[in-house]
Amino acid sequence: MPSVGRSIPHESSRDHVRGRSIFLDDIPPHRNELLVDFVSSPVARGEIVALDLSAAAKLPGVVGLYTFRDVPGDNLFGPIFNDEHFLAEDKVCFQGEPIVVIAAESHAALKAAKVAIRLEVRAETPVVSIEQAIEAGEFIGTPRAITRGDAADAVGKALHRLEGTIYIGGQEHFYMETQCALAIPGENGHLTFHSSTQNPTETQVMAARVLGLGMHQVVCLCKRMGGGFGGKETQATPPALMAGLVALKTGRPARCIYAREADGRVTGKRHPFEVRYQVGFDDDGHLLGARLEFYSNAGSSADLSTSVFDRALYHADNAYFIPDIELIGRVCRTNLPSNTAFRGFGGGQGIMAIESVIEDIAEFLGKDAAEIRLINCYGADGRNQTPYGQIVQDDTLPLLFERLVERANYWERRRAIDEFNATSQSHLRGLSLTTVKFGISFTTKFLNQANALVNVYTDGTIQVSTGGTEMGQGLNTKIRQLVADEFAVDPANISVMSTSTEKNNNTPPTAASAGTDLNGSAAVNACRLIRERLTEFAASRLSEGEPIPIERVVWENGCVFDSDKPEQSIEFGKLVHAAHRERISLGERGHYITPGLGPSRPFFYYTTGCALAEVEIDRFTGEMRVTRADVLMDIGQSINPAIDLGQIGGGFVQGMGWATCEELKFSDEGELLTASPSTYKIPGVRDIPEDFRIEFVEDSRFPENVRSSKAVGEPPLLLGLCVWTAIKNALSYAGSKGQSAPLNLPATGEEILRCLSEMEEV
Ligand code: MTE
Numbered sequence: 001m002p003s004v005g006r007s008i009p010h011e012s013s014r015d016h017v018r019g020r021s022i023f024l025d026d027i028p029p030h031r032n033e034l035l036v037d038f039v040s041s042p043v044a045r046g047e048i049v050a051l052d053l054s055a056a057a058k059l060p061g062v063v064g065l066y067t068f069r070d071v072p073g074d075n076l077f078g079p080i081f082n083d084e085h086f087l088a089e090d091k092v093c094f095q096g097e098p099i100v101v102i103a104a105e106s107h108a109a110l111k112a113a114k115v116a117i118r119l120e121v122r123a124e125t126p127v128v129s130i131e132q133a134i135e136a137g138e139f140i141g142t143p144r145a146i147t148r149g150d151a152a153d154a155v156g157k158a159l160h161r162l163e164g165t166i167y168i169g170g171q172e173h174f175y176m177e178t179q180c181a182l183a184i185p186g187e188n189g190h191l192t193f194h195s196s197t198q199n200p201t202e203t204q205v206m207a208a209r210v211l212g213l214g215m216h217q218v219v220c221l222c223k224r225m226g227g228g229f230g231g232k233e234t235q236a237t238p239p240a241l242m243a244g245l246v247a248l249k250t251g252r253p254a255r256c257i258y259a260r261e262a263d264g265r266v267t268g269k270r271h272p273f274e275v276r277y278q279v280g281f282d283d284d285g286h287l288l289g290a291r292l293e294f295y296s297n298a299g300s301s302a303d304l305s306t307s308v309f310d311r312a313l314y315h316a317d318n319a320y321f322i323p324d325i326e327l328i329g330r331v332c333r334t335n336l337p338s339n340t341a342f343r344g345f346g347g348g349q350g351i352m353a354i355e356s357v358i359e360d361i362a363e364f365l366g367k368d369a370a371e372i373r374l375i376n377c378y379g380a381d382g383r384n385q386t387p388y389g390q391i392v393q394d395d396t397l398p399l400l401f402e403r404l405v406e407r408a409n410y411w412e413r414r415r416a417i418d419e420f421n422a423t424s425q426s427h428l429r430g431l432s433l434t435t436v437k438f439g440i441s442f443t444t445k446f447l448n449q450a451n452a453l454v455n456v457y458t459d460g461t462i463q464v465s466t467g468g469t470e471m472g473q474g475l476n477t478k479i480r481q482l483v484a485d486e487f488a489v490d491p492a493n494i495s496v497m498s499t500s501t502e503k504n505n506n507t508p509p510t511a512a513s514a515g516t517d518l519n520g521s522a523a524v525n526a527c528r529l530i531r532e533r534l535t536e537f538a539a540s541r542l543s544e545g546e547p548i549p550i551e552r553v554v555w556e557n558g559c560v561f562d563s564d565k566p567e568q569s570i571e572f573g574k575l576v577h578a579a580h581r582e583r584i585s586l587g588e589r590g591h592y593i594t595p596g597l598g599p600s601r602p603f604f605y606y607t608t609g610c611a612l613a614e615v616e617i618d619r620f621t622g623e624m625r626v627t628r629a630d631v632l633m634d635i636g637q638s639i640n641p642a643i644d645l646g647q648i649g650g651g652f653v654q655g656m657g658w659a660t661c662e663e664l665k666f667s668d669e670g671e672l673l674t675a676s677p678s679t680y681k682i683p684g685v686r687d688i689p690e691d692f693r694i695e696f697v698e699d700s701r702f703p704e705n706v707r708s709s710k711a712v713g714e715p716p717l718l719l720g721l722c723v724w725t726a727i728k729n730a731l732s733y734a735g736s737k738g739q740s741a742p743l744n745l746p747a748t749g750e751e752i753l754r755c756l757s758e759m760e761e762v
């Protein structure tokens with residue numbers, strides 16, 4: 001029986017729930033291992049005027065104190081631009097920026113050293129907000145733009161126009177395992193890292209650069225992460241650099257694990273955005289032209305901000321055809337921790353303006369927002385090209401939309417809500433159906449490749465290694481299923497091994513939802529090379545005389561046989577054992593590149609979906625409940641439906657959290673005021689939609705991708721935003737006719753109350 005398509009359990013599920021899985025901090029201490037921590041900037045912007053380490057250096061148990069002067073290589077690094085200091089030099093540019101690395105024998109000694117280090121920083125006025133950055137002209141990279149037609153003219157000539165600004169907040173990743181790394185020194189200046197990273201190659205490259213080594217002297221391993229969500233695509237690097245520096249200086253193994261609150265303060269988050277828009281439309285609600293100006297808050301350095309920004313522009317159309325369009329804007333540099341990848345990677349920020357405007361248009365025209373969305377959906381010929389030139393193939397979007405409207409009884413529920421809101425004095429209900437198309441591929445072309453190593457052993461079991469990393473999303477389980485089917489064997493005989501740069505070189509991060517697409521395909525390519533040799537070998541073994549034609553060799557149920565004589569089969573283990581005796585190689589490396597990418601085709605394909613949320617808000621407290629949510633996604637042929645269901649449910653709720661309860665607050669001085677779960681609210685079990693229905697389209701296939709599957713990791717996060725539009729819809733019932741709510745994101749209780757009071761004043 002094929003393994004792909006079956007809901008086999010996540011390979012670590014049993015050990016996860018029993019607490020037996022090994023995370024980085026569970027690796028037993030090495031002999032002589034040191035603990036690593038750091039002293040960081042107390043202010044968001046300033047100049048270091050004094051730093052005295054002498055008292056701390058004398059403390060018992062303190063082994064080393066290091067500043068930028070001790071960095072053997074280049075103190076500047078970064079994933080796109082080298083504009084980030086590993087350790088601050090004379091200036092500091094965000095609160096929490098590391099200045100001194102401490103190596104000690106114990107936690108007590110680390111703590112004592114922190115107290116004994118005398119640091120004086122002259123504070124300067126920081127740039128915190130997007131407005132302040134624009135005023136100060138603080139930008140990263142060049143102005144960016146995607147345009148088609150004459151948007152200004154189209155908006156000007158349209159019968160109706162709406163304009164405004166929407167503010168979109170950031171989001172803390174809140175992975176369960178904080179950033180951490182272990183560095184072990186070896187011979188000849190070699191360093192081996194264990195790193196909780198989505199990107200072992202990045203750790204290897206940056207460690208080599210900053211610590212002054214060749215990449216051949218550095219190995220980075222990752223067994224798994226306790227969650228990444230994009231936060232470990234680039235930002236797993238600093239703790240690895242700290243541990244690596246200590247290991248190099250002392251010759252002792254060193255481990256650096258960020259405390260929860262320190263992680264909150266030092267690491268970047270989802271980018272806040274501000275979007276200024278002008279949109280023109282006709283009486284039916286057809287979008288005729290749109291001008292959108294985006295500004296993102298990148299924090300103190302570039303990190304991935306320009307890529308995140310590009311993905312925002314690529315998604316500003318969301319699922320709608322807009323004939324004349326102008327998308328422009330800038331990445332703003334501020335004195336906040338450097339913002340980074342987060343599930344959705346700018347796509348979510350990109351779609352918010354148009355989704356908000358569609359709610360406004362519906363209210364303005366006295367129509368239902370579902371109608372406006374449907375008539376603007378990419379679909380028939382002539383209405384299927386994105387602003388950047390890519391054709392939206394298959395017109396499945398309107399189909400999905402119509403299916404969900406029907407399955408979820410949209411119109412009936414709308415009538416019920418109209419009635420409820422007309423009579424309730426205390427509560428308002430809202431309903432909104434949004435649709436999403438998410439581009440799958442890294443927009444940086446060279447990252448769309450992967451390699452895999454497959455080793456078949458003489459007992460018929462198999463080990464697979466790829467550059468892909470497991471963060472809970474089920475990548476290893478899916479690779480196991482894919483490899484099992486290539487040899488028609490039981491997935492129980494396959495192990496997906498720890499990720500290591502020693503086995504797989506120059507790998508992309510496990511990101512952009514493409515982990516299975518890329519690494520699964522590379523693994524399949526490796527398997528096919530081995531199977532080709534084994535098929536030829538089997539052709540000779542399955543006959544007494546001349547080999548049978550290879551077309552007659554059938555792989556099925558853990559065996560190979562001649563299709564003409566199915567009763568005489570050879571078991572896979574016996575076959576490979578015999579092949580080895582004949583000196584046939586049982587190992588291979590596969591390489592895969594995503595086909596077809598080019599300037600007007602940044603994405604291999606789109607993953608699409610629709611979601612519908614029904615909410616109820618309390619007019620007096622601003623409290624909100626999601627009473628029901630329906631999700632319908634097209635993810636092609638699911639490799640593992642149970643895992644994909646988990647990805648969709650989890651992604652939706654994480655998106656909902658961003659859009660409703662998760663609010664990052666920084667003081668005017670650039671201090672993060674919400675660095676712990678007591679002040680930052682992620683969704684809990686009680687926030688999950690009370691009635692939550694998730695379905696995939698059964699009949700969809702995408703044969704260009706591995707086993708006709710489609711990526712699933714990030715897109716459902718964007719679907720969670722229908723909770724936000726549903727809140728906006730609920731609020732519109734509070735206003736006068738044609739008046740919609742000036743709602744920003746997140747729609748917290750306070751934000752809901754602010755809208756209600758503003759709308760009542762008018
Ligand atoms: N699921 C879990 N459980 N934990 C995670 O950290 N990260 C998400 C998504 N799902 C994440 C997750 C993000 S941001 C991405 S890009 C994809 O998983 C990455 O994995 P994939 O490409 O293998 O789907």
Ligand code: LUZ
Nearest residue numbers: 307341345441442443511512
């Ligand atoms: N990382 C990246 C990403 O470097 N480029 C991308 O396009 C991307 N998209 C999603 C997540 N991470």
Ligand code: MOS
Nearest residue numbers: 230342343511512
């Ligand atoms: Mo995910 S933001 O692509 O790591």
